[in-house]
Amino acid sequence: MINANSKILLEVxxxxxxxxxxxxxxxxxxxxxxxEIHAIMGLNGSGKSTFAKVLAGHPSYEVTRGTLxxxxxxxxxxxxEERARAGIFLAFQYPVEIPGVANNQFLRLxxxxxQGQRGEEELDPLEFDDFVREKMKLLKMNPDFLDRSVNExxxxxxxxxxxxxxxxxxxxxxxxxxxTDSGLDIDALRIVANGVxxxxxxxxxxxxxxxxxxLLDYIVPDYVHVMEAGRIIRTSGKELAQALETHGxxxxxxxxxxxxxxx
Amino acid sequence: MxxxxxxxxxxxxxxxxxxxxxxxxxxxxxxxxxxxxxSRIESLRLPTIRDEEWRFTDISSLRNTLFPRASTASxxxxxxxxxxxxxxPTCRLVFVDGQYMPGLSGLTDDGSIIVCSLSELTGIxxxxxxxxxxQLADFQDDVFVALNTALMHDxxxxxxxxNVSITVPVHILYITSGKEVAxxxxxxxxxxxxAEVTIVEEYVAWQEGVxxxxxxxxxxxxxxxxxxxxxxxxxxxQAFHIANNSTFVAKTAHYDSVNLALGARISRFDQKxxxxxxxxxxxxxxxxxxxxxxxxxxHTFIDHASPHGRSRQLHKCIVDESAHGVFSGEIMVRPHSxxxxxxxxxxxxxxxxxxxxxxxxxxxxFADDVKCAHGATVGQLDKESLFYLQSRGFAxxxxxxxxxxxxGGEIINRVIVASLRQRLEEYILVRTRIS
Numbered sequence: 001m002i003n004a005n006s007k008i009l010l011e012v013x014x015x016x017x018x019x020x021x022x023x024x025x026x027x028x029x030x031x032x033x034x035x036e037i038h039a040i041m042g043l044n045g046s047g048k049s050t051f052a053k054v055l056a057g058h059p060s061y062e063v064t065r066g067t068l069x070x071x072x073x074x075x076x077x078x079x080x081e082e083r084a085r086a087g088i089f090l091a092f093q094y095p096v097e098i099p100g101v102a103n104n105q106f107l108r109l110x111x112x113x114x115q116g117q118r119g120e121e122e123l124d125p126l127e128f129d130d131f132v133r134e135k136m137k138l139l140k141m142n143p144d145f146l147d148r149s150v151n152e153x154x155x156x157x158x159x160x161x162x163x164x165x166x167x168x169x170x171x172x173x174x175x176x177x178x179x180t181d182s183g184l185d186i187d188a189l190r191i192v193a194n195g196v197x198x199x200x201x202x203x204x205x206x207x208x209x210x211x212x213x214x215l216l217d218y219i220v221p222d223y224v225h226v227m228e229a230g231r232i233i234r235t236s237g238k239e240l241a242q243a244l245e246t247h248g249x250x251x252x253x254x255x256x257x258x259x260x261x262x263x
Numbered sequence: 264m265x266x267x268x269x270x271x272x273x274x275x276x277x278x279x280x281x282x283x284x285x286x287x288x289x290x291x292x293x294x295x296x297x298x299x300x301x302s303r304i305e306s307l308r309l310p311t312i313r314d315e316e317w318r319f320t321d322i323s324s325l326r327n328t329l330f331p332r333a334s335t336a337s338x339x340x341x342x343x344x345x346x347x348x349x350x351x352p353t354c355r356l357v358f359v360d361g362q363y364m365p366g367l368s369g370l371t372d373d374g375s376i377i378v379c380s381l382s383e384l385t386g387i388x389x390x391x392x393x394x395x396x397x398q399l400a401d402f403q404d405d406v407f408v409a410l411n412t413a414l415m416h417d418x419x420x421x422x423x424x425x426n427v428s429i430t431v432p433v434h435i436l437y438i439t440s441g442k443e444v445a446x447x448x449x450x451x452x453x454x455x456x457x458a459e460v461t462i463v464e465e466y467v468a469w470q471e472g473v474x475x476x477x478x479x480x481x482x483x484x485x486x487x488x489x490x491x492x493x494x495x496x497x498x499x500x501q502a503f504h505i506a507n508n509s510t511f512v513a514k515t516a517h518y519d520s521v522n523l524a525l526g527a528r529i530s531r532f533d534q535k536x537x538x539x540x541x542x543x544x545x546x547x548x549x550x551x552x553x554x555x556x557x558x559x560x561x562h563t564f565i566d567h568a569s570p571h572g573r574s575r576q577l578h579k580c581i582v583d584e585s586a587h588g589v590f591s592g593e594i595m596v597r598p599h600s601x602x603x604x605x606x607x608x609x610x611x612x613x614x615x616x617x618x619x620x621x622x623x624x625x626x627x628x629f630a631d632d633v634k635c636a637h638g639a640t641v642g643q644l645d646k647e648s649l650f651y652l653q654s655r656g657f658a659x660x661x662x663x664x665x666x667x668x669x670x671g672g673e674i675i676n677r678v679i680v681a682s683l684r685q686r687l688e689e690y691i692l693v694r695t696r697i698s
Contacts, residue, residue, distance in 0.1 A: 056654050059646065080653035081662075089654075096651040100672030101665060106655075109665075113656040149669075166655065 001202065002222045006033045009071060009174050009205050010055075016065035016230075017054045024050045026230035027066070032174065035202040039216055039241060040209050042227035043249050048209045049093060051227070052176040055207075056090035057083050070174065085117040089172030091163040093179040093209075098150035103162070106150045107132055111169045135168045139195045156183030157192075164195050171199075176207045181215035193218030213245035226252055270308035272326050273406070277304065279331055280414055290384045292393045300402050300412035307406040319589040319621040320531055320560040325503055330445035330475040332414055333360035347467050350682035353434040354378070356419055359469070360439060361446030361476075363417045367436075375427045376460075381418040381449065388420040391453045391483075396420070399481035400509040405533070407505050411447045411479040418449030423458035425485070432461040432680050439498055441472030448478045456486040456513075461493070463680060466506075468499035468526065475503045482510040482518070486540065489517045493678055495687070497526040500555070504530040514540025514569075521677050523687065524551040524559040531560045538565070538572035549578040550674035552694060553586040560589035565607075567600040567630075576607040581671055582618040593625040594637070600630045607637040612644065612670050644670075668695045 010032040017025040024047050032038055042048045054061045055068070057080035068075040075083060098106065104125075111132075112122040123131060133143055139161045151159050160180055167175050177196070181189055196219055200206055208219060216224075216238065224240040225232045226249070234240065234252055243251065309325065310317040348355065354376055357367035363380045370376065379388035381396075402409035423429055437448050454460055466476060476498060484490045490510075498504045504527040512518045524530050536545050551559035565574045580588035588611060596603045611620045624637045644666045652662035671691050678684040 056650075058650055079659065080650060081656050081658050084654055084656040092651065092654075096645075096648045098648060098651075098666070098669050100669030100676065106665075109661075110655040110657065113658075117656070149673075170655070 001035045003033070003035055003202070006035050006202070008032070009034050011069040012067070014066035015051075015054070015063065015068060017050065017061050017063050019050070019061050023064070024061070024230055025054065028227075028230070028232055030225065030232060032205045032207065034173070034205050036223065037200065037206045037208070037219065037221045038223045038225065039221040040207060040225045040227055040232070041211065041213075041241060041244060044211070046227040047230040048227045049178050052090055052178045052207070052209050055083075055176055056080060056088060084170070085114055087173035089167050089170055089175045091160075091167060091175065091177045091180050093182065095151050095159040095163055097152045097154075099152045101150050102146070103148055103150050104129065104132065104146040107146075107166065107169060110166065114170050132165075132169065135165060138168060138198060139165055140191050141165060157185065157188035160184055160192055161188070161195075164192055164199075168195065168199055171204075173204050174207070175199075175204065176209065178209045179211065180208070181210055181212065189215065190218060213241040216241045228252075272309055272329070273304055273307070275329050276410070277301070277413075279329065283332065290389050290392060293381065293384075293396075296397045297413055300397075300409045303402055304406065304409045304413060307404075307409060309406060316562065316591070319587070320529070320558060322503070322529060322531070324529070325475070328443060328473060328475075330443060332416065333362065333440070333442065333444040333446055347436060347438075347465070349432065349434050349463070349680060351680065352431045353463075354429070354431060356433070356435045358417070358435070358437045358446070358448045360442065360444055360474075361416055361437075361448045363419055375424060376429050376433070377422040377424065379420045381415070381420060384420065387422050387424075391422050392420050392451060395453060395481060395483050396449075396451050399483065399511050400479050400507050405507065407477050408479055408507050411449060411477050411507070414445075415447045415449040415479075418451070420451045421453070421462075423452075423454045423460045423488075425455040426457045428459040429461070432463050434463045434465065437464070437466045437476065437478065439466070439468050439472075439474045439476060439502060441468060441470035441474060441499060443473055445475040445477060448476070450478075450480040451483075452480070452490070453483045454485055454488040454490050457488055458485065459489045461491040461679065463493045463495070463683060465495040466498050466504065466526075468497070468502065471499045471501065473501045473503075474499065476505070478504075478506040480506070480508045482508070484510065484512045484516040484518050486513045487515045488513070490519070491679060492518065492520040493680065493683065494520065494522045495683070496524050496530060496532070497690075498530070499526065500528060500557075502527045506531070507533045507535075509535045510537070510545075512536060512538050512540065512543040512545060515542040516540065516544075518543075518545040520545070520547050521674060522547075522549040522561070523674070524549070524553070524561065525690070527557065527559075529558045532562070534561070534563045536563075536565050536574075538567050538574065539569055541569045542571040543569060544573040546575045547578075548576065548674050548677050550671050551580040551582075551588050552671055552691060553581070553588060554583035554694070555586060556584075557586045558589070559586075562591045564593045564595070565605065567594070567596040567603045567605060570600050571602045572600060573604045574606070577674070578607075578609045579670060579674055580611040580620055581614065581667060582611065582620055583614040585615075585617040587619045587621075589621045591623040591625070592637075593627065594635065596626075596628040596630050596633055596635065598629040601632045603630060603633040603635065605633070605635045609639040610670070611639075611641045612667065613641060614643075614667065664695045668692060671695075
């Protein structure tokens with residue numbers, strides 16, 4: 001929901017980032033206000049997943065130029081855990097399996113860490129169990145997933161639901177969903193999207209990184225950005241996603257010339 | 264045969280033992296076995312790092328102390344030992360410095376399990392001892408097995424009769440008093456056909472001290488029987504621990520083992536499993552969690568000696584500070600052992616710059632229609648996993664500790680006795696500084 005008066009959550013200007021010396025982001029600009037839903041689309045290799053990882057503080061990426069402000073605070077100085085506690089959440093494209101750590105233990109430790117940071121009450125295992133089971137209903141998740149190791153042996157769809165469950169628990173102010181739609185069948189996509197929609201409100205913001213328009217049928221963005229070669233080359237409303245779906249990414253370039261020719 | 268023992272350390276050891284005189288035995292077989300082992304020792308010597316099987320494990324410091332065999336131990340207070348008892352009802356068998364302690368032991372069972380001390384063998388235990396003791400653990404080329412066989416002052420024989428399923432775990436507690444003595448405990452477990460049992464062998468220290476444990480356990484898993492064997496070694500931090508497990512798995516029988524090496528200054532565990540009958544199966548898992556200047560060496564040998572056998576092995580080491588982990592895992596598939604399915608994995612985690620790991624997986628396959636795979640890794644914590652946890656708010660150090668805990672937890676989770684598993688989880692939480 002666009003409201004020009006709402007608070008700026010994320011302000012990125014001329015962001016350049018490298019991984020092992022290769023520059024992937026080459027001047028990204030984006031502003032996200034609370035209450036907004038942004039979609040970043042683009043072909044593989046355009047830099048959209050890198051952008052999400054850079055925001056979350058992945059140690060393999062180095063910011064070489066530009067500014068990265070979250071709620072007015074310079075993010076580039078913060079460790080990934082400090083960003084998480086400040087309210088940034090990355091739903092991973094490939095969630096990591098952690099054999100040997102029970103999912104409920106992991107979820108509770110994460111929840112309590114963030115709660116503690118906010119000065120809110122931490123939950124003991126019994127209290128947390130009730131709390132998390134309620135949240136799992138939102139994603140139609142089987143409670144059995146609590147007793148299993150984190151993501152271990154989960155199907156692609158189950159992993160993605162577990163990511164959104166973490167989002168529901170941690171209540172981030174800015175959630176980055178990196179290709180959350182990939183590997184989901186249509187039923188799972190609907191459930192995940194419905195969960196995300198219920199978590200979305202006027203005080204938080206979402207950035208959806210996606211290759212396809214499919215997810216945007218269910219989570220309707222306020223803005224659609226197209227990324228190419230490490231930069232955002234086009235920003236428009238939700239109709240842009242539909243046009244890309246119909247015409248393909250090449251269409252951007254032909255379309256650019258036409259609009260460029262207009263007075 | 265010559266009576267000259269050319270290893271002076273062994274010579275002194277045997278000399279001091281001869282002075283003690285022969286213990287009385289109800290079964291003459293044991294006396295013959297002992298005499299055979301003793302004469303065999305005369306042509307053996309303590310291994311050095313020039314021996315292939317000991318090249319990473321230097322036990323020369325053992326020679327600094329001539330550990331006398333423990334004399335009849337005084338009985339420690341029963342109450343002080345209760346913390347090491349399991350919460351579940353168990354058949355509990357307690358040894359102190361290698362001596363069986365009937366007073367501390369107790370059987371919670373309907374009487375279907377048969378237990379005898381080696382010094383008072385009767386009935387079926389006597390015949391099973393004659394049949395198997397010293398037959399499964401070969402002392403011809405292993406000086407420590409020979410020493411145990413010659414010097415064992417006591418031991419137990421456990422028989423699970425055919426078709427009997429023992430519902431409570433058998434908990435064998437080997438307590439080291441901390442005196443500068445050697446303990447030579449011996450255990451024989453015979454599970455007859457279609458019997459089922461869970462056995463926990465736990466080596467604990469009564470107090471700190473330089474001691475030597477040289478333990479041998481032999482297990483016979485009869486046709487279609489199932490044995491689940493958990494072994495926990497948490498000896499004192501200056502102790503030597505040398506142990507041999509030899510297991511025979513008959514047709515369509517199943518043997519599971521989880522081996523945890525946590526204590527001792529130098530520990531060496533030799534595990535030999537013979538899948539002797541067609542369709543025999545085993546799952547052998549292990550974890551060494553060591554720090555400071557500890558050395559933990561695990562040598563396993565799985566012998567696929569029959570067709571249609573299946574073996575699974577996951578061995579892990581977590582090596583911190585200046586510790587040194589050793590793993591040698593040999594899998595032999597004999598020529599007629601077609602349709603063998605063997606898989607071995609060894610993963611090692613080094614937590615400090617000075618930590619060291621030597622790993623040597625070996626597959627020797629002489630059959631052509633088999634499925635065998637093995638893999639070994641030595642590394643640090645996975646960076647993606649660390650980032651995943653940090654992105655959920657975990658501080659880097661907490662994330663590292665949690666991943667270390669998880670790495671070990673995968674093995675701990677395979678301990679099927681709940682109270683023991685819980686105790687091990689707590690132990691590893693403290694060691695990885697999460698709690």
